[in-house]
Amino acid sequence: MASSKDAVVLEVGDREVRVSSPGRVVYDATETTPQVTKLQVCEYVAALAGPMLAALHDRPTAMERWPDGWHEGMRLATGPRDPDADGFYQKRLPKGAPDWISTARITFPSGRTADELCPTEAGHLVWAAQMGTLTFHPWPVRRPDVDHPDELRIDLDPQPGTTFADVRRVADTTRELLAELGLRGFAKTSGNRGVHVYVRIRPEHSFEDVRHAAIGLGRELERRDDGVTTAWWKEERGERVFVDFNQNNRDRTIAGAWSLRARPGAPVSTPLTWAQLAEVDDPAALNLHTVPERLADGDPWAGMDDDAHDLAPLLQLWETLPGGELNFPPDYPKMPGEPPRVQPSKKVAAHWDDAGNRVED
Template sequence: MTPITEVAGRRITLSNLGKVIHPATGTTKGELLHYYATVEAALLPHLRDRPVSFLRYPDGPGGQLFFTKNPPPGTPAWVATTPVPRTEDPRARQVMVQDLPSLVWASNLVVEFHTPQWTAAAAPAVADRLVLDLDPGAPATVVDCCRVALHLRERLAADGLESFAKTSGSKGLHLLVPVVPTPSERVSAYAKRLAVEAGAELPRLVTHRMTRALRAGKVFVDHSQNAAAKTTATPYTLRAREQPAVSAPVTWEEVEACAAPADLAFLMGDIAPRLERYGELLGPLFDAGRAGDVP
């Protein structure tokens, strides 16, 4: 029998709650839904008003993975959508996860949440965040990403910009920077300048080029996710991995102290205790007074 639950007055059909999604830990779909309901107060502000893209993995990381921007078939009428015109489809719309019922509905699809650096409430392609994705090429690890993150933190501070770190939930780190609303093209150009500079200043450690052959043993500073059409894994999202890894906010003290990849590897069960201990480390992203001007 398919269970139906009521969340804040919305009836939601749930399915296969006992299905194992993350085989390394035996984590079930029901446990995934419980995780998202538990962290909703921290997660929802990062989703709200942003068109959401889903990486779906309904059969776990070893099954079929597919990325979708369009509202999935069967999306309830009460789930908000927003126009996001694309060249191939000028009438395209995307889901917005605005509340707990929408979050539970989306979580039942088994998804990674991915969001752009702009909100639908602003003018099109006007960013309120800058992101730098630090991606290590083996044998480099997140330990090397931390060294680069500290360098970039100082560089951003020199331009009057405050940065915050989170794990990617995979191998690397993401730096998030609150900015006053700025056209995405301008943010992208500045982010690229930062990546190129970092490559010049730390040539043995950093590359700004995407070519895989150039990335071995270095940290790729990916600036491309500032483009209006690009997205980044949303803070607190689970990732399609063997274990239920989370894209988790971290303190700068943790970045400074990181000595091994395990130091910055967080699973689903780690997040509620971290929220209790640290609060919402990315809360300043929503404080307009912390946003800086893009040079």
């Protein structure tokens, strides 16, 4: 590691990555964790580059950037026209990026395109961290074929009134269901209160098919556990764990494996074996300070690429379980068969026909 005035240069593989303002505080100290500087974030990413690249390699990846670090009260932008936000998603590679940073061209639901960071080496990740990236948000596709996902992502999102123990229970039921169908799931914490379960799949289906597979799985989980819901509208979810099927849409991403999260204590979205997950009581204990030492026992996601599964069993659940199509996010165009995008408590039956179309007065 070489240093220069007000900067540090990290040697990352064959690259030298300049880290400006290395002493900037990115995370404040908490009762249980010391403060974290920008240099420590970059060093964390460099140290975990191997397993991070195993999860991110060749995937278009949005950067969740916090240029001034993350501190209590800071806010993530809700859209491109939110100038008062402190953090934001960088979906297009910023101007001035080094010419050795690789990209992939992706297409948004609107039809617009962007050249997005596509990590292929450790230096790419450390450069992104130097730019203030805390969380990497990879697409479920790889650069050779950006229109056909090779990952099914099951986002188990605890609703108010639920505990992490509830999420663990639902995650284990998910593991059992997948195993019954001949599929192997891999778990990680979200870095907050949730759990993500990944399944490697053959890249031969559309985003819509993968989303339907997630709905089918969610509906079977609802049948097995009354603490699970696929209700899109928050007012209908109750104190249950929500299977967020819409995270499998085009341009929807979740925190990448080993990514830091913008929360107190520098928590990490941490891959775990199923046995390890069963022992986690407080996911906040998995953070920048504790996670690197866990890798001494190996990468819990090693072997994920050994088998690419067929989605047919989950699509069969989608076809056979009742319920039909569910709502898409509000920024999506109206999709075929989609229910009305009206909060149930605000829907007046007389204003809608049986097909879910609004009837003009």
